[in-house]
Amino acid sequence: MAVVEQIFPALTWRIRHIAMYPDHPYEFVKLANDFDGVHFGIYVDYELTGVVSLFTQGNVGQFRKLAVLPEAQNQGLGKQLMDYLIDFCKIQKLTKLWCNARVNAKEFYTKFGFYETDKTYSADGFDFVIMELEIKHKDTKNTKC
Numbered sequence: 001m002a003v004v005e006q007i008f009p010a011l012t013w014r015i016r017h018i019a020m021y022p023d024h025p026y027e028f029v030k031l032a033n034d035f036d037g038v039h040f041g042i043y044v045d046y047e048l049t050g051v052v053s054l055f056t057q058g059n060v061g062q063f064r065k066l067a068v069l070p071e072a073q074n075q076g077l078g079k080q081l082m083d084y085l086i087d088f089c090k091i092q093k094l095t096k097l098w099c100n101a102r103v104n105a106k107e108f109y110t111k112f113g114f115y116e117t118d119k120t121y122s123a124d125g126f127d128f129v130i131m132e133l134e135i136k137h138k139d140t141k142n143t144k145c
């Protein structure tokens with residue numbers, strides 16, 4: 001069984017390094033504002049296996065460094081992390097969530113309703129496109145028990 005939990009920022013670094021930038025120095029995956037973010041990890045049999053990091057400004061969230069260990073990819077863990085992240089954003093009443101998506105992962109994000117913008121760039125050997133999700137909120141005003 002896989003379980004998502006909020007985790008301490010530094011726990012993300014090893015997973016980011018192995019899954020995203022194994023050829024870069026370990027320091028490369030540390031973000032200057034990591035300690036301002038909210039970080040989530042997915043545990044499989046109590047082993048941290050995937051991570052994602054959320055940074056908010058007002059009602060808008062940016063998630064960064066979604067990473068699942070290579071041997072655990074394509075088993076639904078990235079989806080479980082994204083579902084949790086989007087639910088968290090709804091609870092926080094964010095209106096928009098965006099990311100700098102690696103172009104080779106953009107279809108992964110479209111499954112969650114993200115759309116591509118026309119903002120693209122290349123960095124660190126990867127092509128990126130900015131993708132955005134409008135977060136829909138249910139109208140709870142008329143909810144009766």
Ligand SMILES: CC(C)(COP(=O)(O)OP(=O)(O)OC[C@H]1O[C@@H](n2cnc3c(N)ncnc32)[C@H](O)[C@@H]1OP(=O)(O)O)[C@@H](O)C(=O)NCCC(=O)NCCS
Nearest residue numbers: 066067068073074075076077078079101102104105107108
């Ligand atoms: C991208 C990543 C986070 C996806 O996590 P994952 O656990 O492998 O994905 P899941 O098993 O939850 O896949 C969910 C769905 O997305 C699809 N999918 C997974 N990776 C995909 C990709 N790179 N491109 C397109 N679709 C993808 C799966 O086939 C699955 O489709 P289905 O629901 O129709 O069966 C993971 O592969 C990863 O860490 N990759 C390396 C780092 C990286 O690229 N991070 C993203 C940077 S923007």
